[in-house]
Amino acid sequence: MKTYAIATIPGDGIGKEVVPAGQEVMQALASGSSQFRFEFENFDWGGDWFRAHGVMMPEDGLQALRGKDAILFGSAGDPHIPDHVTLWGLRLKICQGFDQYANVRPTRILPGIDGPLKRCGPDDLNWVIVRENSEGEYAGVGGRVHQGHPIEAATDVSMMTRAGVERIMRFAFKLAQSRPRKLLTVVTKSNAQRHAMVMWDEIAVQISKEFPDVTWDKELVDACTARMVNRPATLDTIVATNLHADILSDLAAALAGSLGIAPTGNIDPERRYPSMFEPIHGSAFDIMGQGLANPVGTFWSVVMLLEHLGEQEAAGRLMRGIERVTADRSLHTRDLGGTATTADVTRAVCDELVGARKLAA
Numbered sequence: 220m221k222t223y224a225i226a227t228i229p230g231d232g233i234g235k236e237v238v239p240a241g242q243e244v245m246q247a248l249a250s251g252s253s254q255f256r257f258e259f260e261n262f263d264w265g266g267d268w269f270r271a272h273g274v275m276m277p278e279d280g281l282q283a284l285r286g287k288d289a290i291l292f293g294s295a296g297d298p299h300i301p302d303h304v305t306l307w308g309l310r311l312k313i314c315q316g317f318d319q320y321a322n323v324r325p326t327r328i329l330p331g332i333d334g335p336l337k338r339c340g341p342d343d344l345n346w347v348i349v350r351e352n353s354e355g356e357y358a359g360v361g362g363r364v365h366q367g368h369p370i371e372a373a374t375d376v377s378m379m380t381r382a383g384v385e386r387i388m389r390f391a392f393k394l395a396q397s398r399p400r401k402l403l404t405v406v407t408k409s410n411a412q413r414h415a416m417v418m419w420d421e422i423a424v425q426i427s428k429e430f431p432d433v434t435w436d437k438e439l440v441d442a443c444t445a446r447m448v449n450r451p452a453t454l455d456t457i458v459a460t461n462l463h464a465d466i467l468s469d470l471a472a473a474l475a476g477s478l479g480i481a482p483t484g485n486i487d488p489e490r491r492y493p494s495m496f497e498p499i500h501g502s503a504f505d506i507m508g509q510g511l512a513n514p515v516g517t518f519w520s521v522v523m524l525l526e527h528l529g530e531q532e533a534a535g536r537l538m539r540g541i542e543r544v545t546a547d548r549s550l551h552t553r554d555l556g557g558t559a560t561t562a563d564v565t566r567a568v569c570d571e572l573v574g575a576r577k578l579a580a
């Protein structure tokens with residue numbers, strides 16, 4: 220029996236509600252498996268830690284995570300601490316410290332969920348967005364001079380490196396190649412951003428030669444938003460920069476029904492460090508502490524975590540359990556127009572897993 224060491228970092232806001240729910244579902248899965256078990260260690264880093272210690276996580280925090288097989292994360296963001304402090308002090312520290320350069324964001328319309336797009340069924344919207352997760356617009360390069368004065372100036376430089384773009388482009392082509400349609404859209408803004416994005420386009424052409432069986436095209440990011448709405452079926456795998464993909468993937472989640480169902484993995488494809496899985500949503504201050512958070516994004520993130528561990532059977536079992544629950548509208552949370560609570564949905568998914576186990580036995 221394999222034992223996987225899993226770090227849980229609920230963080231702030233509804234992260235504290237959905238991560239324990241995710242852990243519950245993982246326990247239910249493991250209790251039905253003779254193949255693996257989980258050993259959890261919880262880290263209560265985030266806004267409360269900041270109030271007590273002046274930092275979002277301890278200086279040696281990465282050391283404590285290094286030996287884990289994977290990390291399940293909630294959200295970093297506290298109503299009383301500036302967002303750039305919470306983001307850079309926790310989530311980005313882990314993503315960058317562990318060189319999780321590939322951020323993968325699958326989007327599909329799950330059974331029972333109505334997206335806002337008319338005439339768009341499950342077969343018309345099945346995307347994976349690959350987000351460059353280590354540099355670009357979020358490289359942290361820039362500064363402010365003459366702060367507070369009329370002549371103040373501030374910059375955030377989008378820094379892209381050849382090595383950084385080559386590795387994310389190769390990752391995206393490989394992922395596209397592994398999917399049935401073998402289709403990749405490279406998102407760009409090389410009409411306006413004439414240095415880094417032009418290099419990005421050149422590298423796309425170069426890497427595409429390694430994947431002759433992948434059909435690919437280029438799309439400007441603004442035009443891509445319209446294409447996602449008007450011609451969703453023409454897209455499959457999408458690769459974009461850190462900022463562009465950040466925005467496109469929230470749009471993607473909304474088109475699939477709710478921000479609350481969308482998962483993501485911050486992945487180190489070379490497996491030098493643990494990868495980190497989380498729902499794409501944030502702390503949701505407006506609903507925190509009320510049992511209204513949709514835990515499906517976290518459950519789907521657990522599916523990605525299991526796939527990353529190589530537990531394909533368990534991942535499939537959980538995904539089918541999630542889909543049976545979303546198909547039942549009485550189990551929709553408020554963001555999907557329903558009245559179910561976080562606990563209702565969690566219990567239903569756990570019951571599905573146990574039921575599936577009984578059927579299989």
Ligand code: NAD
Nearest residue numbers: 294295296297302478479500501502503505506512513554
């Ligand atoms: P948000 O994702 O927290 O919320 C946006 C809207 O979606 C809110 O109306 C919220 O109620 C709703 N929503 C989000 N998740 C939901 C869920 N699971 N179930 C039901 N409804 C849900 O985005 P925001 O309001 O822009 O940010 C709030 C805080 O979270 C900020 O501090 C921000 O920096 C942080 N944040 C963190 C991460 C992260 O840690 N990865 C990501 C995004 C935002």
Ligand code: K
Nearest residue numbers: 293497498500
């Ligand atoms: K998150």
Ligand code: MN
Nearest residue numbers: 465466469499
């Ligand atoms: Mn985002």
